[in-house]
Amino acid sequence: MEGPVVIFAETRNGKLRNVSFEVATAGKKIANNLGKELIAIIIENNENTLSHSLGIYGVDKIINARNPLLESYSTDGYAKTLSEIVEKINPSLILMSASAMGRDLAPRLAARLNVELISDCVKLDLNNGNIEVKRPIFAGKAFITIRSNSRIKFITLRPKVFTAEIFDENKKAELEEYNIDFSGYKFKSKVKEILQEKEGKVDLTEADIIVSGGRGMKGPDNYKIIEELADVLNGVVGASRAAVDAGWRPHSDQVGQTGKVVSPTLYIACGISGAIQHLAGMSSSKWIVAINKDPEAPIFKVANYGIVGDLFEVVPALTEELKNIMKD
Amino acid sequence: MKIAVCIKQVPDTETRVQIDSEKNWIKESNVTFVLNPYDEFAVEEALKIKEKNGGEVILVCLGPERSISAIRTGLAMGADRAIHIKENRILNGLSVAKALAEILKGMNCDLILLGKQAVDDDNMQVGPMLAELMNLPSITVVTKLEIADSKVLAEREIEGGLEIVEAELPAVITAQKGLNEPRYPSLRGIMMAKKKPVEEVELQIPDSEIEILNMEYPEPRPEGKIVGEGPDAVKELVRLLKEEAKII
Ligand SMILES: Cc1cc2nc3c(=O)[nH]c(=O)nc-3n(C[C@H](O)[C@H](O)[C@H](O)COP(=O)(O)OP(=O)(O)OC[C@H]3O[C@@H](n4cnc5c(N)ncnc54)[C@H](O)[C@@H]3O)c2cc1C
Ligand SMILES: Nc1ncnc2c1ncn2[C@@H]1O[C@H](COP(=O)(O)O)[C@@H](O)[C@H]1O
Numbered sequence: 001m002e003g004p005v006v007i008f009a010e011t012r013n014g015k016l017r018n019v020s021f022e023v024a025t026a027g028k029k030i031a032n033n034l035g036k037e038l039i040a041i042i043i044e045n046n047e048n049t050l051s052h053s054l055g056i057y058g059v060d061k062i063i064n065a066r067n068p069l070l071e072s073y074s075t076d077g078y079a080k081t082l083s084e085i086v087e088k089i090n091p092s093l094i095l096m097s098a099s100a101m102g103r104d105l106a107p108r109l110a111a112r113l114n115v116e117l118i119s120d121c122v123k124l125d126l127n128n129g130n131i132e133v134k135r136p137i138f139a140g141k142a143f144i145t146i147r148s149n150s151r152i153k154f155i156t157l158r159p160k161v162f163t164a165e166i167f168d169e170n171k172k173a174e175l176e177e178y179n180i181d182f183s184g185y186k187f188k189s190k191v192k193e194i195l196q197e198k199e200g201k202v203d204l205t206e207a208d209i210i211v212s213g214g215r216g217m218k219g220p221d222n223y224k225i226i227e228e229l230a231d232v233l234n235g236v237v238g239a240s241r242a243a244v245d246a247g248w249r250p251h252s253d254q255v256g257q258t259g260k261v262v263s264p265t266l267y268i269a270c271g272i273s274g275a276i277q278h279l280a281g282m283s284s285s286k287w288i289v290a291i292n293k294d295p296e297a298p299i300f301k302v303a304n305y306g307i308v309g310d311l312f313e314v315v316p317a318l319t320e321e322l323k324n325i326m327k328d
Numbered sequence: 329m330k331i332a333v334c335i336k337q338v339p340d341t342e343t344r345v346q347i348d349s350e351k352n353w354i355k356e357s358n359v360t361f362v363l364n365p366y367d368e369f370a371v372e373e374a375l376k377i378k379e380k381n382g383g384e385v386i387l388v389c390l391g392p393e394r395s396i397s398a399i400r401t402g403l404a405m406g407a408d409r410a411i412h413i414k415e416n417r418i419l420n421g422l423s424v425a426k427a428l429a430e431i432l433k434g435m436n437c438d439l440i441l442l443g444k445q446a447v448d449d450d451n452m453q454v455g456p457m458l459a460e461l462m463n464l465p466s467i468t469v470v471t472k473l474e475i476a477d478s479k480v481l482a483e484r485e486i487e488g489g490l491e492i493v494e495a496e497l498p499a500v501i502t503a504q505k506g507l508n509e510p511r512y513p514s515l516r517g518i519m520m521a522k523k524k525p526v527e528e529v530e531l532q533i534p535d536s537e538i539e540i541l542n543m544e545y546p547e548p549r550p551e552g553k554i555v556g557e558g559p560d561a562v563k564e565l566v567r568l569l570k571e572e573a574k575i576i
Contacts, residue, residue, distance in 0.1 A: 073491070075456065075465070075466055075467070075468075076459075076460075076465060076466070079460065099487065100469070100484075100485065100486035100487050101486070103452050103468065103469070104456060104466075104468045104469070104484075105456075106453075107421060107452070107453040107454075107455070107456040107457045107460075108456035108457065108459065108460045108466060110421075110422060110453070110457065111422060111425060111456070111457035111458075111460035111461050112460050114422075115422070115537075116420050116421070116422050116536060116537045116538050117421060117422070117451075117453055117457075118538070119421075119450070119451050119452055119453060120450065120452075132541060136450065136546075137448065137449055137450055137543075138339070138343070138345050138354075138447070138448060138450070139341075139447065139450060140546060141343075141344075141345040141545075141546070142345045142347060142354070142543055142544065142545060142546070143543070143544050143545075143546060144352075144540050144541075144542065144543045145540075145541045145542040145543075145544075146538055146539060146540050146541060147538070147539045147541060148537060148538055148539075149537040149538070149539065150537045188464065188465035188466075188495060188496075188499075189465040189466065189467055189493050189494065189495035189499070190493065190494055190495075191491045191492065191493050192481075192492045192493065192494050193491070193492040194486070194489055194490070194491050194492075195489055195490040195491075195492070196488060196489040197488050197489050197490075201488045202488065203487035203488040205487065206487060209575075233576070250506075251471065251504075251505050251506035252485060252506075254505070257341050257447060258341065258365050258366070258447065258505055259505070265575055266569070266573070266575050276341070276342055276344070277341045277342075280341075283546065283549065284546070287569075287573045287575060288549075288552075289565065289569075295554070300552060300554065301552065302549050302552065303552045304549075304550065304552050304553070304573070305552065305553060305555050305565055305568055305569075306552060306553070306554045306555060307554070307555055307556060307557070307558070307561045307562070307565060308554060308556075308557045308558075309557050309558035309559065309561070310558070313558060313559045314558065314559050314561070314562060317559035317562045318562045318565065318566070321562050321563060321566050322566060322576065325566060325570070325576070326576075
């Protein structure tokens with residue numbers, strides 16, 4: 001492990017995303033342990049507080065890659081930019097978030113650097129100077145611990161598993177502007193437009209509280225009671241595949257092995273039986289509550305708290321009770 | 329249009345994972361293997377594009393002998409032919425992408441489709457790696473695909489929204505649920521699949537630079553409890569959430 005530790009600091013609409021602080025924190029711990037510098041690469045950013053906002057998480061130096069052509073995301077354009085800088089720095093380790101952008105970008109960059117990539121790390125350890133990575137496989141039905149023997153270790157971190165911790169309130173990172181030259185380069189793909197579902201809507205994978213409804217909801221309109229419960233808890237609505245396939249909820253709401261793998265603090269499953277594919281997507285939630293009229297439903301095996309009963313009575317009652325105590 | 333679809337055979341999602349004695353993969357006895365669910369979306373999309381524009385759909389699959397059942401599923405759905413790269417080792421993303429690229433480089437496809445993720449390793453790597461190795465555009469996690477005048481317009485899922493991405497053909501696309509409804513193979517399709525050509529190839533693929541050190545089960549969840557029955561149990565649930573779980 002010779003070179004510095006490099007992180008990619010992801011932005012959306014010109015602002016650093018929280019996942020960038022998670023990655024910086026994880027990177028700082030490794031860098032400190034190895035006595036290495038922590039360098040953040042950021043693309044086309046104009047925040048004037050940049051050196052402070054990343055510095056406090058322990059970043060020593062920021063390389064701001066500049067070219068107006070990078071204002072909107074391009075997988076190959078970003079991969080080219082990062083690989084050019086990475087080859088100059090020659091890091092021992094690259095960390096990036098396994099966010100939507102990270103999942104798209106990291107494999108392309110890895111192939112360009114000709115190094116293996118380890119996706120979706122949930123635990124990062126140093127063992128005699130070697131980096132050992134724990135990651136889920138089979139949607140979390142098992143975990144493997146692996147090591148990369150590539151010249152650069154390249155790892156993406158699952159969002160929300162690593163917490164962002166301030167390293168030094170007063171630290172400012174050194175800022176270096178780096179001009180990337182795209183003359184003669186034709187972008188292979190470009191983002192034309194971003195459609196936001198709802199301003200400020202939190203994604204399931206980043207939500208702290210999720211209230212999910214399954215086939216027991218019986219129809220799309222009944223999700224109103226799920227939404228009301230989610231609202232009092234400041235949570236997000238999810239669904240089982242049965243509900244999605246019935247057309248009651250959009251595909252992006254599906255939790256499970258072929259949907260989103262989520263790990264909120266609280267997951268409330270309403271009218272969901274707990275099929276193995278559903279459990280694979282939500283069993284790593286910290287607390288699970290199940291509401292189901294069938295006492296034998298497998299969801300009760302993973303639930304910390306269960307209520308056996310008709311969700312159409314229990315859910316509104318729960319919403320009311322929560323409203324009451326939140327008032328106090 | 330010449331369309332290639334990269335497919336992988338994986339354990340059925342119903343599988344209860346059992347770790348083997350060497351602790352580096354799962355026990356394969358009693359496991360049912362299927363075509364990777366996301367690859368079904370990729371095959372379906374290829375068939376739809378072929379139905380509209382004409383052309384050929386070729387499956388490319390790397391894996392052991394048993395992978396033939398997944399290849400047959402894709403052929404039964406309607407793909408024209410397949411290439412099976414025989415390989416018994418478990419390889420990581422880059423090695424798989426290199427092998428696929430070696431086969432695909434000489435084929436001059438207009439479009440290469442993959443699943444967004446194989447549901448065994450959950451790597452989500454092969455698509456963009458393959459695209460980079462072949463110097464082609466990549467668009468991942470696609471829920472809507474339009475092809476016109478050798479241009480691709482795709483919708484892809486990001487946190488809390490969608491990105492509209494543009495690229496030129498040939499391109500590499502990875503399929504997400506929502507892209508389409510995969511068809512079930514018809515009886516006729518299944519019969520015809522048996523006669524469709526499957527070319528077997530062997531490549532010299534170097535070992536992956538990834539070492540599996542250990543494999544383990546997730547931490548067991550604590551014993552749960554039934555708080556009670558019906559709306560009367562709500563008060564106690566809220567108390568537990570407040571005092572025990574300390575969430576509210
Ligand atoms: C390849 C593949 C991938 C899959 N991936 C996923 C995935 O990612 N996510 C996923 O969720 N599923 C997935 N599935 C589907 C999974 O196997 C189940 O079919 C699905 O999870 C069932 O959804 P459900 O629990 O909502 O419905 P059901 O299993 O029908 O359960 C409905 C539950 O609601 C309860 N109920 C009914 N009425 C009421 C009421 N009034 N009050 C209280 N309770 C009530 C019933 O007791 C029952 O337990 C996948 C399947 C396959 C084959
Ligand atoms: N062994 C393989 N043979 C053919 N295609 C593969 C193979 N492994 C992965 N793929 C393709 O790459 C996609 C992503 O796989 P992964 O990167 O392993 O999650 C899969 O959905 C397949 O389309």
